[in-house]
Amino acid sequence: MDRFTTELLILAVYLLLGPFLYVGIINRVKALWCGRKGYPLLQLLHDVIKLFRKGEVFSTTTTGVFIIAPVIAFGAVLFSALVVPGPAGTSVLSFEGDYLFFAYALSLAKFAGIIGAMDTGSSFEGMGASREASYTSLVEPAYMIVITTAVYATGFLSFQDILMVIQGSKAWSLAAGVPIIAALVIMLLAEGCRVPVDDPKTHLELTMIHEVMILDNSGPGLALINYTAGLKLCVIGSLIASVSIPVGISGWLYALLFFAIVAASAVLVGIIESLNARVRMSHVPQFVFTMISGAVLVLSISFLTIFGGAK
Amino acid sequence: MIADIAVVLFGVTLLYVSTAGMIESYIKMLTVQGLLLFVIALFSLTEYNVGGIIFVAAETLLLKAIIIPLFLRKTVRENNVVREIEPYITNFHSILIETLILGAGFAAAYFAATSGGGVKPFSFGIAVSSVLTGLFIIISRKKLLTHVMGYMVIENGIFLMSLAVAAELPVLVSLGVSMDILIGVLLAGIFINRIRSAFDNQDIDQLTRLKD
Numbered sequence: 001m002d003r004f005t006t007e008l009l010i011l012a013v014y015l016l017l018g019p020f021l022y023v024g025i026i027n028r029v030k031a032l033w034c035g036r037k038g039y040p041l042l043q044l045l046h047d048v049i050k051l052f053r054k055g056e057v058f059s060t061t062t063t064g065v066f067i068i069a070p071v072i073a074f075g076a077v078l079f080s081a082l083v084v085p086g087p088a089g090t091s092v093l094s095f096e097g098d099y100l101f102f103a104y105a106l107s108l109a110k111f112a113g114i115i116g117a118m119d120t121g122s123s124f125e126g127m128g129a130s131r132e133a134s135y136t137s138l139v140e141p142a143y144m145i146v147i148t149t150a151v152y153a154t155g156f157l158s159f160q161d162i163l164m165v166i167q168g169s170k171a172w173s174l175a176a177g178v179p180i181i182a183a184l185v186i187m188l189l190a191e192g193c194r195v196p197v198d199d200p201k202t203h204l205e206l207t208m209i210h211e212v213m214i215l216d217n218s219g220p221g222l223a224l225i226n227y228t229a230g231l232k233l234c235v236i237g238s239l240i241a242s243v244s245i246p247v248g249i250s251g252w253l254y255a256l257l258f259f260a261i262v263a264a265s266a267v268l269v270g271i272i273e274s275l276n277a278r279v280r281m282s283h284v285p286q287f288v289f290t291m292i293s294g295a296v297l298v299l300s301i302s303f304l305t306i307f308g309g310a311k
Numbered sequence: 312m313i314a315d316i317a318v319v320l321f322g323v324t325l326l327y328v329s330t331a332g333m334i335e336s337y338i339k340m341l342t343v344q345g346l347l348l349f350v351i352a353l354f355s356l357t358e359y360n361v362g363g364i365i366f367v368a369a370e371t372l373l374l375k376a377i378i379i380p381l382f383l384r385k386t387v388r389e390n391n392v393v394r395e396i397e398p399y400i401t402n403f404h405s406i407l408i409e410t411l412i413l414g415a416g417f418a419a420a421y422f423a424a425t426s427g428g429g430v431k432p433f434s435f436g437i438a439v440s441s442v443l444t445g446l447f448i449i450i451s452r453k454k455l456l457t458h459v460m461g462y463m464v465i466e467n468g469i470f471l472m473s474l475a476v477a478a479e480l481p482v483l484v485s486l487g488v489s490m491d492i493l494i495g496v497l498l499a500g501i502f503i504n505r506i507r508s509a510f511d512n513q514d515i516d517q518l519t520r521l522k523d
Contacts (some may be wrong), residue, residue, distance in 0.1 A: 174312055174315060174316055175315040175316060175318070175319050175433060176319075178316055178319045178320060178323070179319060179322075179323070182323065283402065283403075285403060286330065286401075286402050286403040286406055289403065289406055289407070289410075290326065290330070290406060292410065293326050293406060293409065293410040293413065294323075294326075296410050296413055296414055297319065297322055297323075297326075297413060300413065300414060300416075300417030300436065301319065301417075301433065303417065303421065304417060304420060304421060304424065304432040304433065304436065307421065307425070
């Protein structure tokens, strides 16, 4: 097997099993923190397989939009996963401007989720959709500030090259790396619907965001949505890993570090969920806005480095 | 390089201070700021002499990170201060303003750095933001104790600025700053105690009743 095939195989296994393990690690950390044993690491995989074997029930008010929405969301997130550098340090799809493609692929997934929820005609799901749209809309400007700053500072136009330069050991990368990683962690929590923003374990429809949008989904549709949610966490975890691994490391060591950092981000999410209650609905925009503050910090640092003579 | 990371982390503590909801978080953040200032000072020194390092350690580690937080905790405990921060404006507006302050601080650093004079831009930008953040905390929070903490954020900013402007630590400036902090906190403590004996709580809303 040549190098390319090996890399592709590792990436395929990562994208197939990673999301289940990611959610499994989060739940295991939460369980251990409470002194419980916790369910198996691959419980989500068993759930998804079980759901795929079942039939699907559709409400009479739904149309084809409801059926196709989970598939569109899954496809969009899968493509965004192909753009982000994987365990080998290279992306499968790499072209100029793919960082914009990444942002809009994630937005398309969100849009599909929202129209799917609106299509059911349920007021609960409309409420969840409106919350999802208003809270995560604050993530996008912050992401844009961070990434376009990195594009300007590095002079490259695709994820793979930008992230390689961020990993470099220049003073700029180290100083800017702190707020970049902080911003990405907030993006992980907001986009992945994890605790300070949304509680995946909540049982009350009025306090749900992501969970209330999928109340009407069942069978394969629900399985696909669950897998997509895990995949989204995994993709942003990969982004964090790619940003934080120093330049000069390659091959198996890179892959090892990559998996270690993705797993560490899952542990971090678990710890955050164990230590914090979700914030009040009215305080969620404030939490997500912190990401914009981090982005402004990145912008200012880069501006000073490029024009202000800081080395 | 390590100093740069510490400076950026100092900026992150400013963001945290502007949104934190409990007095305990403020005290913790002041401790963290003291530790970060020690790291920054240690890595910014151009020449190492034992006296200078001992002095910096005493000022940042001992005073800023241990004695003052202990004193503040004691004040909170003995005066039964309400544990929440009680701001005048919502946290969302706080973080909005804090973001603008960070931007403004870095803009100031840009002009300072491009006009020459050997200013360190990162430290200078965060120092200016820190001073402005302290002022912002003082004008936007109700309790007297949080005013004292805002004052201490300003002091930390001035300490950072003394590191940013001159390459080596000007001992006299630091001495003045650290004395300022100690006297300020002690005075404020006495002041808070007197207010407490005069009014039932230390809310400065009560001060509007004062007439001459």
